[in-house]
Amino acid sequence: MESLLLLVALSVALVFLIGAIFWRALQSGQFDDLERPAHDILDDDD
């Protein structure tokens, strides 16, 4: 029972943490252009 309480609380905290990380990635423009990365992998050095 106690372990479950801990795990559930942890999972909720984790959800919010991951949400915050995604928010930052979104605002930094990571998802603005989803076509470029496909071309970038053809680039050797970088």
Next chain:
Amino acid sequence: MTAGCFHCGLPLLEPGRHRAFLLGAERELCCAGCEAVASTIAAGGFERYYEARTREAPPARPPGESKIEEPSGGEASLILERITCSACLWLIEQVVGRVPGVTGIHVNFATRRAQVAWDPSRTSLARIIAAVRAVGYDACPYEPRRQEERERRERRAELWRLFVAAFGAMQVMMYAFPAYVGEVSPEDMQLMRWAALLITAPVLAFACRPFFAGARRELATLRIGLDTPIALGLAGGFAASAWATLTASGEVYFDSISMLAFLLLAARYAEGALRRRAARALDPLLEWTSQKPVSKGQAVTVAPGERFPADGVVESGRSSADEALLTGESRPVAKAAGDRVVGGSVNLEQPLTMRVTHGGADTQAAAIARLAERAAASRPRLVEAADRVARVLTPLVIAAAGLAWLHSGNPWVAVAVLVVTCPCALALASPVVLTRAAGGLLARGALLTRSSALEPLARVTDVVIDKTGTLTQGRLALRRTHLLGESDAQRCLALAASLEASSRHPIARAFAGIEASPVEARHAVGEGIEARVDGRLVRIGSRDFCGAIVAIPPPGTNASVFLADDSGWLAAFELEDELRPHARRAIADMAQAGLTVHLASGDTPDAAGAVAGRLGIGRWQGAMTPQAKHDYVARLQAEGRVVAMIGDGVNDAPVLARADVSFAMGSGADAAQLKADVVLTGNSLDAVLRCIGVSKRAMRLVRQNLAWALAYNAVALPLAAAGWIGPWEAALFMGASSAAVLLNASRPLSGAPPWKASSFSSPSRSPSYS
């Protein structure tokens, strides 16, 4: 090895003049612009670009000097924000239309733009925008850079909502899972419920905001749209589950709610992406026309690769131009001194100096852009009917949900009913098809000025052609002059030129080179012109028109234009007109496609018959007045035929209006004044058949979508009301239905893909349009 510019691939005009050291070698470039760009690339250490690219770069252009301009003349294009469905657009149209001083508003769903016209002495753009804001939307004058910024913000917000809903739904599913497999103690169950509540709350607060905002707007204006039932379902389900959690009783459905939110948002995201793509077809034109205008009469030198800044006439230089943006003609058009150039087309080979004749909003490109935007404001009858059905459907759905709840005693049945109905398939797929059809036609040399013309266009059975200027070049030349009286040829020609001087009819051009003296002329439409010269009544025109003032019977010649005064016949003129290139093939293609081609000409029966014979047109009639043409079309329509009329201008306006669909040849800057449903910007008859093909496919897609939407709702609604479909299955079905309709709407509209047509053009220029 290529002989062109290393940067853009255009031909080298001055070999050895412009160079840059690239990829370990000295490379030749076509112009200073490319040289500057290439040097910058090299200096920045980005030479790898030249290795990695698969196509040449667009030719360099001088840096844009874009300037935001005050709208003058009481007309502006607005970007509309926060639009979610076509009911919103209806609302904006109503609200803005009621602002005192507004003379017109047209809203385009797919591009989310509005065209507003107002009386500057009575209202201002600021007041119009304030009116739009007052009902919860936003608008700003269209300016390309800002549009991009806004689009990006909107896309980010959409992605964020989608992520919150998706991630929340996954997590909540975890907490709900133990309840489904059983064997959980009540305390643990309560713990899971609280965790699910904690995560569903932000999903509803952040991700579902558009639904609630939309519902509030709809309720505030008492127009029930798509958002109200969805918001009711979400809020009701959440409130019931939260109550159950707080009181530790009953059932919770947090998993259903978050799953529902995710599916709805996913459908909306896909719809937004598709709509943005559909709207892009018109973008190059709109973007170009919003640039800084040049003033009339100015002389401008246009470097190769640059766009002509306005309509004008070439003063010096010899080059070719790419006019694909305006005419759909993908092959370069040669330009030399005296030729007309169209603003927005690209100078390809050498510098040209042009004299501006029409600048800014008067250019052909601006006129086409305005017409194209206006076109989307009218909708085919079928689509309008569907919109009305959708508006009636939603209140009915809410009522059905309420009844189902009362009857079953289970609120989840009501939620399922609210969610499973998919009126968006009715309201949302058609604008996508219409916008794509208009964009596709424009790329093929036909400008649709009224979307509602698509419907009759798809059913056309007969094509009636007005010979003058339609099958022929419209450049008449005098071939022979028959003298019929005592006057000599010089006097007859001078008289003819004087009478024709004030006319815009193509015949007048045959006499344009001859010195004329001013006379007060009276025009009899379709018959001729009369005037008093030196005290005598003189007439020029058809045999009958001239014969009316002459006692002697008309002489037998095969001339088409006669000159007479009240003392007798003076002369007859034989005129000749070149056939348009490809006219024969276009007519043959129409006949092969099952269309009956008619020729209704105002010319003499001889002349009309000659042209009909050369083109293989079986049904023809000559010497028709505008009234006779009108009756001819009406007779065909009485037989149940759907008539497309192809005319060229001023003298067939009444017939064009009578026909089910009207085409006009859009040469020159007159395109905007033509009162036709479709303007053939490329001046090519081929486009007529392509138009019919595209509209047939477009209307078929619209009909399929409507049929699907009706069938789907007819099946899904009773099932949900009977309680056989749960809330999240309902969301899944609804999302799938939307997706099916939208995917169907994005199927190709044309048999011949546009890239085939454009393969003639040199590849180096294509990137600048994309």
